[in-house]
Amino acid sequence: MDSEQTFLKNYDPSKYDRPSVTVDTLVYTVINKENSNYRKLPEKVFKVLLIKRKKHPFKDYWAIPGGFIYMDENLEDAARRELKEETNIEDIYLEQLYTYGDVGRDPRTRVISCCYMSLIDSMQFEVKASDDAKDAKWFEIKYKLIDEEKKKKDNGYRKKKIYQLNLVCEEIVLETTLHVMIEAHGRNTSVKRKIVSTHLIAFDHALAISYGIERLRNKIEYTDIVFNLMPEEFTLTELQQVYEVILDKKLLKANFRRKVSDMVIETNAYTKDKGHRPSKLYRFNPNRKEKLI
Amino acid sequence: MDSEQTFLKNYDPSKYDRPSVTVDTLVYTVINKENSNYRKLPEKVFKVLLIKRKKHPFKDYWAIPGGFIYMDENLEDAARRELKEETNIEDIYLEQLYTYGDVGRDPRTRVISCCYMSLIDSMQFEVKASDDAKDAKWFEIKYKLIDEEKKKKDNGYRKKKIYQLNLVCEEIVLETTLHVMIEAHGRNTSVKRKIVSTHLIAFDHALAISYGIERLRNKIEYTDIVFNLMPEEFTLTELQQVYEVILDKKLLKANFRRKVSDMVIETNAYTKDKGHRPSKLYRFNPNRKEKLI
DNA sequence: ATAATAGTGTCTTTCAGACAGTATAGT
DNA sequence: ACTATACTGTCTGAAAGACACTATTAT
16 A cells, blocks of 8 residues: 555656746836927837847747746746846736647747736836847737628637737837637637737747737726836826727726726826926825726 | 757757646536425536546545646647546536646646636536546535735735635535735735645645636626526526526626626527426527627 | 817716516416 | 516616816926
């Protein structure tokens, strides 16, 4: 009769083939665009951080920062370590997004990639992460539903949503087309995402980038995560601009202010030297009723 | 100058230590409780499927069904294969829930577990999955927030939510206490879940079971997933009972019916022989506007 | 004065919550 | 007749959406 102890002593993990495991971290931010007219507010741009690969496979392609986990390190710790190493960013909002593990997604060997998503404040990190030496660059995100096909089937339907993801940094344009296939059959609905065409983006990383955008668009509506993109103090118009650039739609000012009113606290400070009426500065209200999942 | 091809030919995956990867699948359902009073409707019970482990480690403990992935098999395919093998369930709603990878969560070696969640129709699978020979059993779920502590800190707070998870099957009672730690610091909020005490549940599986319940409670409010728990035809009262047992609260009938009205289509059929007024049978309306994430 | 943003008031429609009432089978 | 469920109507108040109006700065 063997005990758990003797079992563990004799356990040989190399009996089975094992995949490699990486941790990749999507870093999103919203940054001010340069401005000519002294009166106008700077436009906000939604960006994602990509690294230019220096090694095979996908040499010279752009990828989400990340790497192989250490054997004595938790997944989230690995994500934070990589983020610190590559961008010097730490103590930041991080959440697990999705684990990608399709056969053949990495030409070297079976690689399973646990993907995290983080949001950073543009002011705090803008310079460092844009650092050229690291070959890390912020890419402006343009993500749009461009077409939708629906076919009726008996007892259900099949819908294909076609998305265009364009990532732009200076003269570099990374263009990807994605399909989201929704299959409804009886009471059962399944969703599959796949890359139809992509250009200069490594592995299946375009999938994660688009999924991260959709998750963010969703969670911004019912959680506090936006504030991870904001500086300590901000105007309500800036906050609204961040919502608008992420959701890719205009919002009405009066309604927006009502909606966020219980998430913020006003300060006594105002903006100045803006060529128009000064604006009150606000902070995040940490004592609001939270909603987390 | 080496090409990608020569790089790949010389790539040796055994250079680095690699973890083992498993896929585990939470299977939830809602089942009718036996009934004495011929007039009364059967009560619904929310259940999760657990397997009794026959091998070390955690021999004789209860675990979520799952196992090691094959090297030539996608993650979701692995989840579906295991589900088919162990419970004969197939063609069912499945979604990725979370990937657990803490060091030391498996005493054998580093094991990373990609956890899926599935919902099944009690009528269709009730008998098979309860099959004793497979040592798989349905456990009734009782999941409650039992206490909450909040401590103010400068520039934020720390909140601890204490949950009690009880799983009951006949005379077996599996009791777990979980902490959800919410730490708000400045604009940054982090959430950590951990097991404080658990009894006869293998690995960190109690974490996944509770997280799955919370995800389901959340998604039932704004998606169609409930219908994966329903038979082809059902009464609105049955649908309401399923909502109530998952959310663990009573709902008002008139309001509930208004809320679900565009998700269902009425049939011409009615229930009968119930000892009270017959009820109209409904089906899922596959053509409703969907919300998926 | 002007151009631009800051900020508020209010109407309407929609939706969530609460409650009370009527209807109808099986014994 | 009685019991238990089936089903509907309507009131209230909150929230979402739309729009119009006033206020204030730097040049």
